[in-house]
Amino acid sequence: MTRRVCLALPTNRECAAAISLLAEEADYAVRHFGVEVCLLILDTCDGEAFSRNFRAARDLPPYKNVIPVHLGLAAQKHHLRKIIDRAGINDPDWILDLMLPDGVSYGACTNRAFLISRSLGCDSIHRRDSDSRYQVVNGTTVFPIHQELLSLGKKAGDAKAVVSEVVLDPIHESKPVSMVGGSFVGEMSVDIGEIYALDREIYYDIVSLWADNHSSPEGRRKLVDVSFKGAGTGKFTHDRSTLSIVDPMNIDMCNISFYQVHEDVPLPPATDTIGSDYFLMHAVECARLPGVHHNRHIENFYTRGRKTDTGFMAYHMRLTKFFLSMLYFHDIYKNMARAGESLLGPGHRISISPIIEMARQSLQLDKRENEHKLNVLTDAYTRLGGRYASFAELIAGQRHQLLLKAEQDINDFIVLMEAWASLMNASKITCLSEAGLCSSRVGIEPSRLELGGDLKYDRE
Template identity: 50%
Template sequence: MRAVCLTLPTNRECAATIAAIGAEAAYAARRFGVRVHLLILDSADPATYRRHAEAVAALPAAGSAAGSGAGEVVVHHLDEAAQRAFLRDVIERSGAAGPDGPLGDKLLDLMLPDAVSYGACTNRAFLLAGALGCASVHRRDSDSAYQLLDGEPVFPIEHELATLGLKAADVAAAVTEVTLDPVHADKPVALVGGSFIGELSVDIGEIRELDPDAYHQVVALWAPTGASEQERRELVADSFTGGGTDPFRHDRAVLDLPDIWRIDMCNVALDHEVYDRVPLPPATATIGSDYFLLHLVRDATLPGVVHNRHIVNYYTPERRTGAGFTAYQLRYAKFLLSMLYLYPVYSEMEAARGALLDEAHHIRADVIADSARRSAATDRAENHRRLDALDHCYRQLGGKYAEFADHLAPQRARLLDEAQADIEDFALLIDAWGPLMRASKATPADRLPR
């Protein structure tokens, strides 16, 4: 039976989301006859973890959720202690840490840091999916929900399981439109994704309401060095808006090299042939650090399917006041700084295109690691400019934004250093990733996560 991993990383209360994703897992098992490993990676506090455990216990019993028995659902609800034990075992068996040991501690920190990391939580899902024998990873987020059509939830996994991993030439009947160049027809579908409707994916909509000009300036800061004003305007118009506001009415799914501007990480599935070879950047407290593989799939000329079964995005209240506001705005600032190092890698991938693949259409991880290492030497002048501009905009906005500028100012040197260290850590993790994935796939049955 084909096994797939439907994963929900979380560090906040989301019992309702657990119930909803459990229903999607049951739908997938019933509809496609697959074994769905529903993997909940829980970094929440103990009280919230217990509420999540209750939500998990309320899901249909493993094996029965598929209804007719055509497939099954197996639920894994892992706290950080269980995740750490699994990772430590994999790192030790992989040999990636070498004979000394400090590198092993470093790898463990990159995989399970003491801070929010959008890339690291998904990397953990990749390794666990390997251990569970899954052919793909399907990611959802805790601050999102499913649309309804005639009272029934609209599940993205419908398109994901119908096309992912199949040869592009064989999925024409499963999509509504094919715009893929026939030269790519023999390659596998590596990515399937949709976007979201509702609020902006990055919680800066309040800035747009307060001062549209300041919003333009704040968003345009993530444009590449040397971008024209027209390019900046286009980037601002497209950024963080997802699938707009129109609700789902009927399916649309396009097979092509994927338009990654129309895909969000709360609504994405990746074939194992992608994440088996390259992980996500493990940067902490950095919005957008989990989008790297979307760029890689597109630039490597691997086919994808983009659909319109958009997730509903909403915000949790803690992002807008007090410590939660400060933490979120810091993640946005670090996102801007990360671009200094990611853009050179993106540019090299775009230039290389099909050369990123070997003869079997597998991504050449060494090429990506080398590019990331070179990028670490990029001059920091642009990041100094970004921080200056961000400080200016936030002080213009006043109130809590000016207070955040005061909070940010003394941290500048540290943040600049962290941004460079993050790309260096990414290169290190890519080097270790192959052995880690092989060790994960060879996990003995008695050590598999429960």
Template identity: 50%
Template sequence: MRRICLTLPTDRACTPMLHELAEEAAYGVSHFDVEVVMLVLDSSSPADFGDHARVLAALPPVPGIEVVHLNEDAQRVFFQQVIKDAGLAEPDRILTMMLPGLRSYGACTNRAFVIAAALGCDSVHRRDSDSSYQELAGAKIFPIHHELSIGTTAAAARDRVSTVDLAPGSDDLPVVMAGASFIGDMSVDIDDIRQRDPEIYYNVVTLWARGDASETEKRALVAESFTGAGTEPFRADESVLTLVDPMRVDMANIAFHRIHEQVPLPPATETIGSDYFLMHLVHDSGLPGVLHNRHIVNLHTGERKTEAGFASYQLALTKFFLSMLYLWPIYDDLAKAGSSLRDDQGDIKASMVSDIVRRSTQLPVDENVDRLDRLDEAYRQLGGQHAAFAESLVGRRDQLLTEARQDSEDFAVLIDVWQSLITASKEAGAGLLS
């Protein structure tokens, strides 16, 4: 029987979502021939971790569902042993990439990828703690309904979707990704800027545009950025077997098969959007995926509105803007490489990807200097908390520029050792987690 991993990385209190995740796991085993490992990677406070543990322990046992709940200490013990077993040259550096001690959307998902391999799961299905599910006629709309089309060939998946939009010759390729987007709150918490001053909002959002983007391209980017699937609620299932556009899916509503064991996500810290890399790699390498419409509901937590939460979030947004100096050229090179990124079986040539990432680190930082200048100007115009945040960056500019480049360098190193980590994890098995 196929074994899959439904995972929730979290660093906040999220007992409602844990209940809903358990419901999705139960839906999976009752509707499909699968076993589900419900993996909760918990970096929350000891008090919140305790609440989560009590909720998970109180769940009624369901045949075919295994619950694995790990705090960072347990994860660290696991990764120390796996890294040792893999015989890596820089074990401390790799451990820091996997468990940086700071918020990292890429690192937390990478941990899920490696642990899922140890648990014998052939796919990873990720949700977020600041989201929930839509409902129709009192029934929750679970994305896993479409995600289990992955793990087969495109030919076999044709009968499981509403529409097929693939080039001829794709039937033997593996379906490696399934995803949808979100409705509700914007994925990036800057709607207050949009409401206050559309011009400043435009100036801020275009900070993630390509350096050479035209005015038309920038306006198109602003129009579709961070809004997901809009506000239209779910009414009926639609799914397409296609090359999935990365702009149409969200990392709270995603599943991967095979490819997550071949290439990791960027381990950048305090950087939103650092976990979207594989979506681009799947698309640009010409691997099939399923795009569906079971969108999750995105929520903004109250913590973001506190003084500390605001500053932390704005830093992550700033570092996202700076990461694009490297990511846009990487995406361009992936697109140019196309199907040469994979072999005839659809497996990614990881060394090609790491070479592309490593080349990006040689770029001059002029664009990022300009991004910081433009962010400073926009935030000072907004005043209040935004102006105070802009002032807080004045003495950190060189550090931020250096960190953005270092993040790409680290990513290249992690890609190079990723297969060794996955292999060591599979060989160690679930015993390391008990």
């Protein structure tokens, strides 16, 4: 049976160009690796932006063994409701809100891709972003999926033959390569370059807030120096890849692939918070599962919306909420690292139960650290002046709500983790059946599935 993989693009913006490029990457994967590719576009746009994305997916060339799946908001909600109902969740409306919230959620959109890729019968998931593009070298596009399909899902011992470098202890060679990722080049992943240009000490004060509270001044400085910069600005020249226990600081969610682990652990569904989609990278590292870090980096760029006053306020609020979330996540990461390989159950699968307990324990932490972070942020943004000072007034006025929301986000994550196994099991038997696509793959012929509106299911 031909291996089927999911190349996923969650988006809330017009991105016809990205859809076209993603289809080219899917075609590359088919031609070079003999796989089938579900090209999954999870689209929460509306109006003309949605229409342009729909037309871009509809008008793609008929690439052999590439199955475009374009799901609008109504289609996603309908399918998720079927999965949730089949899973028998006690509070289905709460779970649906966590999977498809009103606000922007990097974790939730990727969780939807995890579940729907399983409904499509995909063995692995490969995620890209709509505000990035591929490097082109001497007229050749540098597709990350090349490195991903070389090793993802193989036993680490077998993957040694297809990487440039091995720094993996031989005791891990019987485990599967669970994660393959690269980073990005170009503009910073967080739009704070203007702060650096205005005042480097204020930049340090702000960025260092995501360090562990017990970090040394030297450790904080090193973190600030590398934060949000990806792989810098260097261009691709030739392939380099390393088999190891991958450091999450070396890879990014715009350029990532997972095998099995996304079926075991979801991402935090926090809204309006950057970094909420990086949790699984840490779980893979802490559980001592092998991964590959490669240099087929994606080019990052900023969309126009970030530069508007509204976009500016929204983005800096996401950054603020990220800093507050780290009070809890640093504690969870520490406990996962201490647990190490004991997080793994049969078949080298991550056990979610201890992670749930670690998340519960994090809720007992002293909240004064987050109060201090808000003090630092308010002071720093005030000193920068202009619209930064206006943002300082905004967070000062929402101080209490921000502290409570950071705590509630962890509670929501616990609820989702408790339901995840049931959701994933239900997704395996819940078909996107309008085009005969389901996890059993019985009688499936690759075809085009563009479901921007309501879905009608012809079988359960």
